[in-house]
Amino acid sequence: MRTKENYIISLISQGEHQMLDFKYEISDAMKMARTFSSFANTDGGILLIGVKDNGKIKGVRTDEEYYMAESAAKIYCNPEVPFTAEKWIVEGKTVLEIRIPPSVKKPHYARDRDYKWQAYVRVKDENMAANPVLLKVWKIKKSRKGVLIKYSKHEKHLMEYLSVHVEISLPRFAFIARLKESEAEDILARLISFGIIEMQLSLEKITFKLTERGLLVEENH
Numbered sequence: 001m002r003t004k005e006n007y008i009i010s011l012i013s014q015g016e017h018q019m020l021d022f023k024y025e026i027s028d029a030m031k032m033a034r035t036f037s038s039f040a041n042t043d044g045g046i047l048l049i050g051v052k053d054n055g056k057i058k059g060v061r062t063d064e065e066y067y068m069a070e071s072a073a074k075i076y077c078n079p080e081v082p083f084t085a086e087k088w089i090v091e092g093k094t095v096l097e098i099r100i101p102p103s104v105k106k107p108h109y110a111r112d113r114d115y116k117w118q119a120y121v122r123v124k125d126e127n128m129a130a131n132p133v134l135l136k137v138w139k140i141k142k143s144r145k146g147v148l149i150k151y152s153k154h155e156k157h158l159m160e161y162l163s164v165h166v167e168i169s170l171p172r173f174a175f176i177a178r179l180k181e182s183e184a185e186d187i188l189a190r191l192i193s194f195g196i197i198e199m200q201l202s203l204e205k206i207t208f209k210l211t212e213r214g215l216l217v218e219e220n221h
Contacts, residue, residue, distance in 0.1 A: 008090045008097070011048060012055045016125040019045040024052050025060060026068035033076035033110035036100060038120035038127040040081045044102040045122065050095040059093025069098055076111045107138045123201050131206055132182075133170065133199065136189035154179060154187055158197075162214070167200065167207035 016022055019039070026032050026049060039045035049069070050060035066085055073081040081100060088095045107130060109117035119130040119138075157177040161168055174184040188208055191197045196214040200207045 004088075005090045008048065008057075008088050008095055011046065012051060012057070015055070016053070018122050018124055019043055021045065021047050021125065022051040022053055022055065023047060023049045024058055025049065026065050026072070029068050029071040030076045030111060030113070032069065032072040033081075034118075034120050034127045036073050036077050036081040036083070037108045037110040037118075038122040039100040040077075040103040040108045041106045041119060041130065042102065042122040044100055047098040047100070048095055049098065050093065057091050057093050057095060060096055062087050062094050062096050065096050069096075078109045078111070078117060079105055081108050107135065121201065123203055126203055128201070128203065131170075133185045133188050133192070133206075133208075136185055137192050137199075140189060140193040153177075154183075155191070158187065158191075159210075159214070162197070162208075162210045167209040169205065169207050173208070 011020060012022070014020055021035055021039075023032070023035075035047065039047075047069075049065050051057055069083065069085065073083055081103070083098050083100045085099075086097045088097060107119035109119050111117055119135065120127045121130050121134065122128070154177040158168070158173055161173070161176060170181060170184055170188065173179075173188065174181045177184065177187075179187075188197065188199075191214070192199060192208075195211055197208050198211050200209060
């Protein structure tokens with residue numbers, strides 16, 4: 001058990017963000033699984049258990065908290081989310097640091113109260129349900145088959161729109177290309193997997209824009 005307070009205090013001073021979350025305690029392993037899922041599916045992150053949202057250190061009973069974290073990662077996540085844990089003494093109180101690396105086995109799903117599985121991603125300091133396009137991107141990346149890119153009229157509509165506008169939403173693309181949303185999702189997922197467009201996630205909206213590679217493709221058509 002380390003006693004170097006400066007490390008934890010410097011983390012707390014950052015405030016919660018995409019790769020850092022504070023938890024007063026783990027009282028609900030199922031709910032905590034969402035955070036494990038979101039960190040693993042995004043860029044990884046650190047959980048500080050025993051720290052309130054305002055940064056005040058309350059401390060924990062680490063054995064109990066660790067077992068709850070283990071339940072969240074192993075029982076309520078599928079596949080299991082690997083993590084490491086370390087105890088720290090800060091201001092005479094115990095803080096449990098949990099580190100979750102970005103996963104190569106994404107998506108990791110968390111189980112909800114209805115026993116349904118939902119994948120999450122981390123956006124700023126919030127856990128957000130993964131959208132259908134992202135789920136399809138992960139499926140493509142896990143497949144051993146190559147990605148077939150067709151430059152049909154639908155892709156042409158998309159590329160022409162993005163050559164004029166900075167970004168486009170899924171409903172807008174489906175509308176201008178006269179596609180069902182599920183069909184538009186398939187096209188967007190393939191183009192993301194090929195590095196032609198990229199997804200921009202925020203708590204308010206989800207949009208898509210051309211990458212540098214996509215700009216070159218558009219110039220050549």
